Amino acid sequence: MDFNITEKISIFFKSRTLAIVLILLIIIFSIIGTHIPQESQLKPDVYNTWKTNHPTQAAIFEKLGFTHLFSSFIFLSLALLLFINTLFCTRNMLNSAFRRLGNKQYQKNAFISGLENSNVIKTEKEHKSVISAISYVLKSRGYKVSQEENSIFAQKNRLGVMGTSLFHVCILFIIAASVYGSTGRMEGDMRLIEGQTLREEHGNYMFINEGPFFNEQHRKFDISLEKFYPDYKDEAGTPLGPAGKLAITENGKNVKTGIVYLNNLMTYKGYTFLGNVYGLAPLLILINQDGAVISGSYITASDLDNSGRYVASFEMGDTGLEGGLMVYMTSPLTQKITQSDAEQTPIMFLKVFDKGKEIYDGTLRLNETAKINDDKYLGFYGIKYWSNFYVVKDKGTLLVYAGIVLITASLMVIFFVIPKKVWVEVTNEGGITEVYIGGRADKFRSLYEEEYYDIISKIEARLSNGTD
Amino acid sequence: MGQIDWIMYLTATTLYALSSVIYIYCLVFKKEERINIAVNSALIGLLFHSVSIALRWIETGHGPYISMFEVLSKYAWFSVVIFLLAQQKYEKIKSAGFIVMPVALLMMGVGSTYPKDIQMIPASLRSYWLIAHVGFASLAFGSVLVAVGIAALYILKERRSGSIAGESGDADSFYNRLPSLKVMDELMYRFVASGLLFLTIMIGAGAIWANQTWGRYWGWDPIETWSLVSWFTYAICLHLRMNAGWTGKRIAWYIIFSIFVLAFSAFGVGYVYSGLHTSYLTS
Numbered sequence: 016m017d018f019n020i021t022e023k024i025s026i027f028f029k030s031r032t033l034a035i036v037l038i039l040l041i042i043i044f045s046i047i048g049t050h051i052p053q054e055s056q057l058k059p060d061v062y063n064t065w066k067t068n069h070p071t072q073a074a075i076f077e078k079l080g081f082t083h084l085f086s087s088f089i090f091l092s093l094a095l096l097l098f099i100n101t102l103f104c105t106r107n108m109l110n111s112a113f114r115r116l117g118n119k120q121y122q123k124n125a126f127i128s129g130l131e132n133s134n135v136i137k138t139e140k141e142h143k144s145v146i147s148a149i150s151y152v153l154k155s156r157g158y159k160v161s162q163e164e165n166s167i168f169a170q171k172n173r174l175g176v177m178g179t180s181l182f183h184v185c186i187l188f189i190i191a192a193s194v195y196g197s198t199g200r201m202e203g204d205m206r207l208i209e210g211q212t213l214r215e216e217h218g219n220y221m222f223i224n225e226g227p228f229f230n231e232q233h234r235k236f237d238i239s240l241e242k243f244y245p246d247y248k249d250e251a252g253t254p255l256g257p258a259g260k261l262a263i264t265e266n267g268k269n270v271k272t273g274i275v276y277l278n279n280l281m282t283y284k285g286y287t288f289l290g291n292v293y294g295l296a297p298l299l300i301l302i303n304q305d306g307a308v309i310s311g312s313y314i315t316a317s318d319l320d321n322s323g324r325y326v327a328s329f330e331m332g333d334t335g336l337e338g339g340l341m342v343y344m345t346s347p348l349t350q351k352i353t354q355s356d357a358e359q360t361p362i363m364f365l366k367v368f369d370k371g372k373e374i375y376d377g378t379l380r381l382n383e384t385a386k387i388n389d390d391k392y393l394g395f396y397g398i399k400y401w402s403n404f405y406v407v408k409d410k411g412t413l414l415v416y417a418g419i420v421l422i423t424a425s426l427m428v429i430f431f432v433i434p435k436k437v438w439v440e441v442t443n444e445g446g447i448t449e450v451y452i453g454g455r456a457d458k459f460r461s462l463y464e465e466e467y468y469d470i471i472s473k474i475e476a477r478l479s480n481g482t483d
Numbered sequence: 484m485g486q487i488d489w490i491m492y493l494t495a496t497t498l499y500a501l502s503s504v505i506y507i508y509c510l511v512f513k514k515e516e517r518i519n520i521a522v523n524s525a526l527i528g529l530l531f532h533s534v535s536i537a538l539r540w541i542e543t544g545h546g547p548y549i550s551m552f553e554v555l556s557k558y559a560w561f562s563v564v565i566f567l568l569a570q571q572k573y574e575k576i577k578s579a580g581f582i583v584m585p586v587a588l589l590m591m592g593v594g595s596t597y598p599k600d601i602q603m604i605p606a607s608l609r610s611y612w613l614i615a616h617v618g619f620a621s622l623a624f625g626s627v628l629v630a631v632g633i634a635a636l637y638i639l640k641e642r643r644s645g646s647i648a649g650e651s652g653d654a655d656s657f658y659n660r661l662p663s664l665k666v667m668d669e670l671m672y673r674f675v676a677s678g679l680l681f682l683t684i685m686i687g688a689g690a691i692w693a694n695q696t697w698g699r700y701w702g703w704d705p706i707e708t709w710s711l712v713s714w715f716t717y718a719i720c721l722h723l724r725m726n727a728g729w730t731g732k733r734i735a736w737y738i739i740f741s742i743f744v745l746a747f748s749a750f751g752v753g754y755v756y757s758g759l760h761t762s763y764l765t766s
Contacts, residue, residue: 048703056704407698412694
């Protein structure tokens with residue numbers, strides 16, 4: 016009984032129909048996933064707007080898990096079933112491929128005559144020289160020839176039998192690598208102001224996602240943003256977009272420096288640094304009437320509507336003062352890449368509130384100070400760029416790449432390394448030698464005919480003339 | 484856009500139109516002997532098309548993959564190249580041009596309606612992996628388009644002859660000049676297989692490019708998802724052929740329908756969905 020259940024499970028999972036059904040279901044769910052907004056792919060405000068505009072749909076889809084469809088239980092279950100199905104099919108394919116690889120398949124004339132490509136050649140030449148002539152022709156066409164007394168079995172591209180199995184092994188490998196990668200993956204955004212250094216540790220990320228097997232394995236080296244270029248150009252003057260010059264130090268030693276921009280990332284110890292959003296960070300300093308600093312910091316302001324105006328709200332330490340600012344440059348930021356953009360006369364519009372009551376509303380230029388109440392002054396004493404760097408650690412990436420290379424290679428094996436076989440049996444009756452010869456390719460059999468008949472004509476020529 | 488490359492483009496389009504008309508004429512009126520005129524028109528058209536692409540490439544400093552005009556031109560170019568090479572190797576499938584050339588003409592025509600202004604290459608698209616990605620996408624489309632042409636010929640020949648057994652009986656000379664149904668069946672398979680191989684490389688190169696640009700090799704972006712759907716569509720095609728015995732007319736119809744999935748993922752996704760690729764695909 017147990018044996019039957021095991022066998023039934025095995026039959027179920029190695030079913031090729033199951034594979035097609037699962038792939039079709041994955042296709043259907045994938046298409047659904049492209050139509051329903053996916054929370055993980057959208058900015059929170061965009062996703063929330065959709066939810067507000069379509070409350071019923073959103074409620075239903077969220078309940079079904081379709082708003083995070085590609086990580087939903089149903090989708091992952093289908094992927095798991097396909098993985099198991101592929102595993103069972105691959106085991107069968109590998110067994111069959113190894114069996115076929117090892118077999119020497121001498122055949123009798125009954126089998127040979129039944130092949131689509133088969134011929135009978137009659138000759139008066141003696142048995143030995145016939146075998147030798149056929150072997151010669153087949154070897155010259157790249158076949159590996161085995162022979163016993165009256166039979167020849169020749170094959171070419173025999174490793175091609177492994178192609179399909181290798182392809183399925185690669186699919187399993189890619190799935191396993193991506194699962195391994197995603198469970199041990201870490202991704203986060205680290206915000207750095209020019210000149211600032213932060214340690215690579217959990218608390219220094221603006222947001223961070225860690226896979227269940229990442230286990231907080233932070234390396235705790237130091238990252239500095241030495242300089243930010245809003246419109247970086249290479250030596251030839253080609254604009255390459257925003258770029259940040261990052262330096263990594265470990266144990267007080269500079270171990271790596273690089274400029275990070277789109278398609279030019281920097282890696283260190285498995286961590287990849289990619290450029291992300293950036294903005295301006297004006298330095299606001301609160302001083303008393305004696306000139307002593309009460310509080311001060313760079314305020315990271317963002318350009319939310321791509322207007323060139325950077326906005327931020329801020330709190331001045333524990334003074335109870337808070338406010339909002341908008342800063343922009345009076346000349347385009349893109350004009351200079353080597354000098355500090357702070358030279359480009361920034362202007363700041365500032366509002367300051369004390370316990371909710373507006374106490375200042377005005378404009379400040381660089382190095383100007385505004386009196387905000389009887390005994391406090393707020394100064395605008397500097398401006399720098401800040402940038403978020405997207406930091407990723409995914410050990411599975413290189414394995415997935417290797418899988419892609421292997422799957423490509425296996426497809427080439429499947430479609431271009433076609434196993435071809437030729438069987439020959441030589442009989443002799445009444446002084447006439449009869450040669451039964453037949454050939455077959457594992458794929459593209461009709462297209463193989465041309466090669467087969469070329470072999471036959473060469474064998475016939477060799478048997479009659481002694482040459483090709 | 485420069486005047487010379489635009490004139491070259493229009494000349495190529497005209498020659499593709501001429502080639503398409505002759506291919507269709509040859510098929511409808513069974514005039515196989517005129518088909519070489521269609522092949523030569525396509526070949527001369529391709530020369531003009533190549534010069535047009537090369538001139539624009541020199542002018543813009545980047546390959547034909549930034550604007551929709553360039554993308555469609557590139558797809559048409561690859562489709563014609565693959566078809567001409569295929570009919571050179573398998574001479575009897577020349578008539579498949581009655582599908583390939585009108586589709587190439589359609590891409591040229593639709594492409595010409597898009598803005599032809601020279602666009603600077605955005606920073607996100609400056610990657611050799613992108614070149615591989617778009618190149619193999621075009622190769623995949625071209626291979627599958629040739630398979631569709633052969634599949635259409637298969638269906639016509641099969642309908643004409645009734646069955647494989649009866650094909651030699653009353654089939655007229657036009658159909659007799661086509662490859663046998665078995666050979667066409669295998670050629671369809673071969674071109675779909677090449678298409679699947681190119682799609683695999685296209686997805687792989689795209690994954691590497693995405694990882695360099697966005698820090699992840701796969702993100703279920705609509706176009707990524709649709710490229711996977713296309714890959715699965717052709718994987719199922721080969722699965723059905725190898726394991727479920729789907730050959731002949733059934734697989735020919737499958738190949739004809741499945742090109743719409745590939746065409747949608749190549750050209751349509753940008754119009755239907757918003758995503759990382761959208762602005763690039765609809766520009």
